[in-house]
Amino acid sequence: MQRSRELCHQRRLLPGRDAPRHGVSGQDSPNLECGRATTPTNGPTQHRCRARPPDLRQLRPRRWASVRARAQGEDHRGGFAVWQDLADMEGGRDWWEQIAALLRRKEVEHLVLVLTPRAVASEIVRREWRLARQEGVRVTPVVDAALRPDFGKLPRALARAHTLDPAIDEQWRQLLRILEGPSGEPRVPFLAPEVPPGFVARPEEYARLKAALIDGGGDAVAITAALRGAGGFGKTTLAAKLAHDDDIGEAFFHGILWTTLGENPGDVTGRLNTLTRALDPLAPAETDRDLAVARWREVLAQRHCLIVVDDVWHAADLEPFLAGGPGCARLVTTRDEAVLPRERVARVPVDAMRPGEAAEMLSRGFHPAESHPLVARFNAFAAGLREWPLLLNLAHGRIARRVDAGHSLDDALTAAEAAWRAKGVGAFDARSPRQRNEAAAASLDLSIGALAEGEGPEAAMRLEELSVFAEDQDVPFWLVTGLWQSTGSLGALDGGDLLLRLRALSLLERYDAPRATFRLHDVVRARLRERLGPNRLRALDAHLAEVIAARAAGDWQRLVTEPYALSHLPAHLAGDGEAEGLEALLCDAGWIEARLGSGIASGEGAAGLMSCYRTFATGAVSRRVGQVLAVTGHDLAIDGPTQVIPQLLGGVILDRETEVARATWREALRSPALFPSRPTLVPSQMEVLRIHAGESGGAKTGHGSGGIVRPRAE
Structure with missing residues (x-):
């Protein structure tokens, strides 16, 4: 029970909306009508049940088990769906992964934190509170008068929140009213990476940077601050540490945004879309850079955010992220001071440590x-x-x-x-x-x-092979172990062990076990690529393309949740010099659908897909596909991947060069679709608008996208 005294949770899921549709079967007690609710922490939790509200005055940690029993014993006539961590945690799975997965469930609206002295000192409590805010979950702290904590140890926003004591009848009723209503909380994104283990403080640089971003009263200062220094001097680590500072989170209460550009970021429109949609999930993902900047300005207008733009090499790449946001601050890390704007920039040099x-x-x-x-x-x-x-x-x-x-x-x-x-x-x-x-x-x-x-020398060769991956990208464990299986017959378990040894030698910049990804420092990557040479790099690109294709096993939808594999496969095919394979990929409707779906899920929309065609489409057919996507990309980001094939058939003219591709696309159609009989590259919806203008008596056809016609009710 000791861990359960640190923190308890109660979640309410709205009746009706959350019931059978969101239940998780196979893990519930037999007397429950529905599935599980959501979110663990450092204490037991309750299953979701259609019961009268349990007596939350029993929420004192030492009594939580009896509340659980009572809640499950009630007759099922509505009430709260509850998850309690120790009681409902599954054995054999990482506990934090379970907490995070449950917090991210769409139906979760409330998190009740039982604050005890141990809870307020727990870093886990901070992580859960931060994730709850990020997911738009309302956090309601409750206290046990017998175990009153030191609120000075909590983040200021949480410490200032009104706490309730369920033992007091009026506050008990207030808690019930809160849990009976919707969350009503906006999402507060927190996109900064974790601070690496073994972080060593640099007080002088840290204090200067923090003083530039918040004033003496703890309020945000709308300014651009810059950490400038050579590669490997700790700029990114210092920025990450600052992003996790409670005072910074309190000042920039609408969220901490983060994007890493690097030397070759390509078209930054997709990255801008991702940040925009982190603040407003309903914002459209623009394909035009100017429209993306306008949308960015719009969502920042009334917000106070800290926007970290890491590893900037070129002023043109930075420029869109500086637009708008009169109440926002920017933190830029760069090696070159020339990329920074001339006015209102607080420059903090990051050189050698003391x-x-x-x-x-x-x-x-x-x-x-x-x-x-x-x-x-x-x-x-x-x-x-x-x-x-x-x-x-x-x-x-x-x-x-x-x-x-x-x-x-x-x-x-x-x-x-x-x-x-x-x-x-x-x-x-x-x-x-x-x-x-x-x-x-x-x-x-x-x-x-x-x-x-x-x-042994084989391990050194495996390390060098990591430099084949793209710069400043999180690489999934399965992809590197698959590469090592191909190049060195190293099994997945042995490959995982080698990654841990590389981490122990400080050869990896980032090792993220929960997300199963790693990242190389760009200085290390550059040296490893020098050691490899162009011939070995080309061979590794070929191996990597084969590993990704094997993972897809003929169905690119399997990789929709693997953004690195889908996004960078064209680059690895190009690195191998495999022009024929690259052309086939760029004409593969299944890959286009999966890549678009991945972009929509990440928030970038179709911008990344379109950038890929601008960079790699050199064949006769792929260039035409790129032209269609350039015209219809905005609508595809809204309508989704199912509209890809109709758009291609409606936009790519039938001739000898496109005959085979068009036949393949027709065979891949999974449902009936309407598209123009004569392919056209006029802007989306114009064909349908022309039908409206040309028919007399009023057409019963609604607006479509790119010529796809949807019936409209009269």
């Missing part, structure tokens, strides 16, 4: 009894690495690996010092980009050597 910070980064995680006597050596070693966070992280990974193998910390540090000295890393000038790159390459080579020494 000696104490650098030494802490090297010695973090080791027992103080061992690390404290070596402080002077850690300081000297960090100084030799010019307090560069990327190199410090690589060195720490090598030291930690030797310690884990049974060596003393003293011996592990001695070996690392000798290795870096032999490479001449300690002599570089941190102000010189060329010397920085050489030092980074030498340090990475040492880490790769340590990997080969401990795991």
Whole structure:
């Protein structure tokens, strides 16, 4: 019961709307009419039942089990659907994944937090509160007078929320009224990545940045702030830490948005759509950049958001994200100050760490009894690495690996010092980009050597192969283990173990176990690509394309929830030089439907799909497909993937070049559809409008999209 005293939840699902349609079968008690409700945490939870409201005055954590029994024992005549974490948590599944999955269910409207001293000190409570706000779930805190917490430890917004004591009759009735009504809460997006483990604070830069974004009263300042510094100096990590700051979340109470651009982001319209729809899920996903910017301005007009634009290389890519939002602030991370606007920019340089910070980064995680006597050596070693966070992280990974193998910390540090000295890393000038790159390459080579020494040369080859993936992208575990199975006969379990070892050596920038994805730092990726060379990269692109195709197994819809695979397959085919395969893919209606569906799900709409054709469509038929998508993309983002084939048949003219493709599209039609008998590339709906103008007596035909006609009731 100890964990249950930290936090309890109660969720209400609206009667009728949520009943059989959303029930989860096979896991409910036999006396329940419907399925489960939603959302766990650190305490038991209740099943959803058609019962009279349980006596919420019994919500004190030590009495929650009896409430559950009472709720299930009532006759089923309406009431609350309840989920309680410890009682309803499924064994064998990650507990946080269950919590997050339940919170994201559409029918969940309320979260009741029972606040105890342990609960307010729990980081899990903060994560759940943040996710509930992100999903538009109303959070109602309740207290037990006997276990009153210290509200000073809570986020300010939660601490200021009115708390209820169900033991007081009036407050008990107020709680019931809240739970009987809809949530009414807007979504508050939080898109920032998690702060990496082992984060070392940089107080001076952090304080300057925070002071630029919020004033002395804790209110938001509408300004553009910039973290400028060379690659690998910790700009992204510092921005992520700031995004998780409770004061920042309180000031920018409409949400924290985040997008990462990188050196080659392509058309940023899709990224802008994704952020727009994070704030307003009903906003249309525009395909035209100017319209997307106008929509962005519209949703930001009355909001106070922090918008983080990470890893900006070009001013033109940044420009759309700076539009609108008079109450919003932007935080930009970049290596080049020239990309920043000239006015109202608070510039915070992020260079080498201070000696104490650098030494802490090297010695973090080791027992103080061992690390404290070596402080002077850690300081000297960090100084030799010019307090560069990327190199410090690589060195720490090598030291930690030797310690884990049974060596003393003293011996592990001695070996690392000798290795870096032999490479001449300690002599570089941190102000010189060329010397920085050489030092980074030498340090990475040492880490790769340590990997080969401990795991064999095959492990080092597998690491190099990770550089085939696109820059600044989260790569799913299944895709890399599939690649390694193809190139090195490494099974999925062994591949997963190798990823963990790469993480332990600090060779991965991000390792997200709940989402089963990882990401390489772009400095590391660049060096690994140099080691591979163009011929090996081309071969790896071919292997990767085969792994993705095998995963689809002839049905691209299987990859709708795998955005990397669908989005980057054309790039990997192009990297392999497989022009024929690329042309076939771009003419495959099944892939187009899946790629569009993935874009709609992510919020970018059809913009990413259209950008793909602008980049890769070079064949006679694929160019025509691209022209059709350019005209109809906006409507396809609204009407959905089922309209792709009618649009293609209505827009691609039948001739010798398109004969085979059109026959394939006709065979793939899954339901009857109307489209113009003469293909046309006039703007969407114009053909139908022409019918209206030309018929006398009034047509009974409604507006369609791209010539697709829908009947309209009289």
